[in-house]
Amino acid sequence: VVPPPDTVHFLSDYGIRDEFVGVVHATLHRLAPHVRVIDLTHGVRPFDVRGAGLLLARSVTHLGPGVVLGVVDPGVGSARRGVIVEVREHGGPRWFVGPDNGLLAGAVEVCGGAEQVVELPASPSAESDGIEARWGGPVTFDGRDVFAPAVAELCRGASPADLGLPVDPDSLMRLPAPVSERGILGDGRQCVRAEVVWVDQFGNVKTSVVVDEILATSLPLGTTVEVAVDLAVEPAGEPPVELATGPVQARAVRVFADLADGELGVMADADGHLAIAAAERSAALQLDLGVGDLIELSW
Amino acid sequence: VVPPPDTVHFLSDYGIRDEFVGVVHATLHRLAPHVRVIDLTHGVRPFDVRGAGLLLARSVTHLGPGVVLGVVDPGVGSARRGVIVEVREHGGPRWFVGPDNGLLAGAVEVCGGAEQVVELPASPSAESDGIEARWGGPVTFDGRDVFAPAVAELCRGASPADLGLPVDPDSLMRLPAPVSERGILGDGRQCVRAEVVWVDQFGNVKTSVVVDEILATSLPLGTTVEVAVDLAVEPAGEPPVELATGPVQARAVRVFADLADGELGVMADADGHLAIAAAERSAALQLDLGVGDLIELSW
Amino acid sequence: VVPPPDTVHFLSDYGIRDEFVGVVHATLHRLAPHVRVIDLTHGVRPFDVRGAGLLLARSVTHLGPGVVLGVVDPGVGSARRGVIVEVREHGGPRWFVGPDNGLLAGAVEVCGGAEQVVELPASPSAESDGIEARWGGPVTFDGRDVFAPAVAELCRGASPADLGLPVDPDSLMRLPAPVSERGILGDGRQCVRAEVVWVDQFGNVKTSVVVDEILATSLPLGTTVEVAVDLAVEPAGEPPVELATGPVQARAVRVFADLADGELGVMADADGHLAIAAAERSAALQLDLGVGDLIELSW
Secondary structure: OOOOOOEEEEEEOOOOOOOHHHHHHHHHHHHOOOOEEEEEEOOOOOOOHHHHHHHHHHHHHHOOOEEEEEEOOOOOOOOOOEEEEEEOOOOOEEEEEEEOOOOOHHHHHHOOOEEEEEEEOOOHHHHOOOHHHHHOOOOOOHHHHHHHHHHHHHHOOOOHHHHOEEEOHHHOOOOOOOOEEEEEOOOOOEEEEEEEEEEOOOOOEEEEEEOOHHHHHHOOOOOEEEEEEEEOOOOOOOOOOOEEEEEEEEEEOOOHHHOOOOOEEEEEOOOOEEEEEEOOOOHHHHHOOOOOOEEEEEO | OOOOOOEEEEEEOOOOOOOHHHHHHHHHHHHOOOOEEEEEEOOOOOOOHHHHHHHHHHHHHHOOOEEEEEEOOOOOOOOOOEEEEEEOOOOOEEEEEEEOOOOOHHHHHHOOOEEEEEEEOOOHHHHOOOHHHHHOOOOOOHHHHHHHHHHHHHHOOOOHHHHOEEEOHHHOOOOOOOOEEEEEOOOOOEEEEEEEEEEOOOOOEEEEEEOOHHHHHHOOOOOEEEEEEEEOOOOOOOOOOOEEEEEEEEEEOOOHHHOOOOOEEEEEOOOOEEEEEEOOOOHHHHHOOOOOOEEEEEO | OOOOOOEEEEEEOOOOOOOHHHHHHHHHHHHOOOOEEEEEEOOOOOOOHHHHHHHHHHHHHHOOOEEEEEEOOOOOOOOOOEEEEEEOOOOOEEEEEEEOOOOOHHHHHHOOOEEEEEEEOOOHHHHOOOHHHHHOOOOOOHHHHHHHHHHHHHHOOOOHHHHOEEEOHHHOOOOOOOOEEEEEOOOOOEEEEEEEEEEOOOOOEEEEEEOOHHHHHHOOOOOEEEEEEEEOOOOOOOOOOOEEEEEEEEEEOOOHHHOOOOOEEEEEOOOOEEEEEEOOOOHHHHHOOOOOOEEEEEO
16 A cells, blocks of 8 residues: 655746745645645746646656646646646656646656546536626636645545546647757768757756767767757758858867856756756857757757 | 644745845744744735735635744834734634734734734844944844744744733734725726736736626626726726726636637636736736736726 | 754755756655755855855854755866865754855854865766766756755764765865955045945845944944945055945934935844845945945945
């Protein structure tokens, strides 16, 4: 018998200006006082389901067992489902709770895939009367009214099947993976086409490219890499036709500390992604890069 | 016998850049290690006592039993009192601790009113000697030096009467309620005059108007509502004479998801207030609205 | 026998936008579930080791026993050491863990100096093979990969000597103290030359000057003080030759509440430092002051 979880990892785009995060914490504590809540971050850009999903997928192996509560939910109040996902591998989180909009699927995959998925009933207020009869009830705050209560029930020993109706695990919504292609240019230079998947608060630019042995072998430390920014998006396989800014140069280095002042570097970051960074400055500002931008690295 | 509280809900305008929140947490933990502290938010605009008071009043029913520590305190060091308020209804917080400047009164009212109020003595440093004899001591950090120690004492079993002198519960400072009026315009259209009481990080504009059955009945879903912004403030009962910007149109909808791209909506938000929102964009930016602005909705 | 610590005070420049703080919390909780983590702040300006060190030194007396985990670490991946410092006086934190770059030394001094210092081994990933053999491994995230595991071990009963090799406590890196000089000007006026060491979120300007009895005596409340900003840095003992902005006037007051609207005040702040403040406005904006700026106060 698995003991009920006592840890909740909480990720959202609620920000820290409003009472949203605090009210969800208070609700969890009121309903399940023994639970520890760890805030993964609430600084995801508002409505950025994809960025949050990639963040969760790269963080999840560092989380201990328990629940992940993820709420980045532009579709709150729409027909999108709320779900509980139980995963197959249990070294880390065992359950994911949140909207079924692509936020959870990447991390679920990292945890071995979904063992079972249940759909949560919509907030009770949508079914009551009074104002509800006319306006369908006030907007629900699903983090507070639907997801936190479901998490609290899990932490009090309920099983997912007690909390919703089973649905096909394969029906869990997935988002397209970010662009990440390797190839050889016409002049024989090697290249990767990549998408910016995150810019951290230091201005480091995380790309979609995972640094594996093949890449590490083909791109020796010290290599000068050309970074071309803002590629026009082309049909797969076609070369880009226009570059918004001319290419800049970066050097393949092991760590930030290997960079000279003013120099740009490419490196494997702490999650094993190819990243572009500068020494104690923002590479994102210098290159005018943001999440979703396409870049081409060649050498 | 009521057991001493073990949960503190902490609200302030301290922000997250400085060590203020952390030092209050550390002080509470040092003095009462068993206590759980839940941060409601520290993102209230600096010195915005009124906004914080409205936030607390709308959040308090979601908080479990324990203490609310609220510190938004432009008058620190002045003659304003520090207080502990014990409330009559005890499903939620039982005690409120903070400055008596209007911050607490709205939430106290929601909790059935004050059962007893005690005034906290000023910080001890104001009475000691040395520098204090000349400069009156350094500025006290009342969150750290006065309020957190009082909260810790409550959590260790002290009663309010152990910590300060009783004062008349009716003397608790109240702030004027925000403007919220309904009427009929000369042309027969219905209208509400309202104040913007909060803008959340998504740019949703919360007004002072509570959506009750009468309003829901008179404003069917789908109705087109004119929103006029920046009304000149007039004596109560007088019509506004000038509008800084022409009216814009919004549609009465149930949830964000019912809005088309670019459309403005009015809806009952998650606290039952009439709110103005846009689809995945900031309605506040679009209408140039901020807290304290007056608006008129008519249909 | 000292019981192992159960409280960690965590300070960094990680900010709140990314998952960094959350992943360190999750790692600590995974490795040492009984531990309470108190966030001192993560809002230190990126890479501002000195500002963070001063913050920690002025906060440390308010922290209870346990560990301080401090990570402001522009040199991550370089030859700078990671250390555990055990301090002599034990009313507050007993151990400090972080990079040996000057961040910890001031607080260690406040706690009576270092009893022992051990150097932590570099992250294991730097020694493994595969990509590591070529690129030296991905950048380590030392907060997650080196410091949090060391803190968790301390909290599970390990001694510093179990976790690293002893080094000379006197070798702990110290940063130069901020400028703070007193003198008499040619015209007989008294003056202090000071450095701005922090600007809080309210815009209050904390200087390097500690308000002691001598200063309090020589500067009676009510005195008008001239504040000259942006002094050219001169060799010690030389008078400044140029002022970027003309002097402005401030009044020596006890608390914020003593200031009239629009007035600037100098006061002893809550840490006993001489500070410049305005009534419910930002003195830093008004004077265009930031951390590291030099100012001269004279009266």
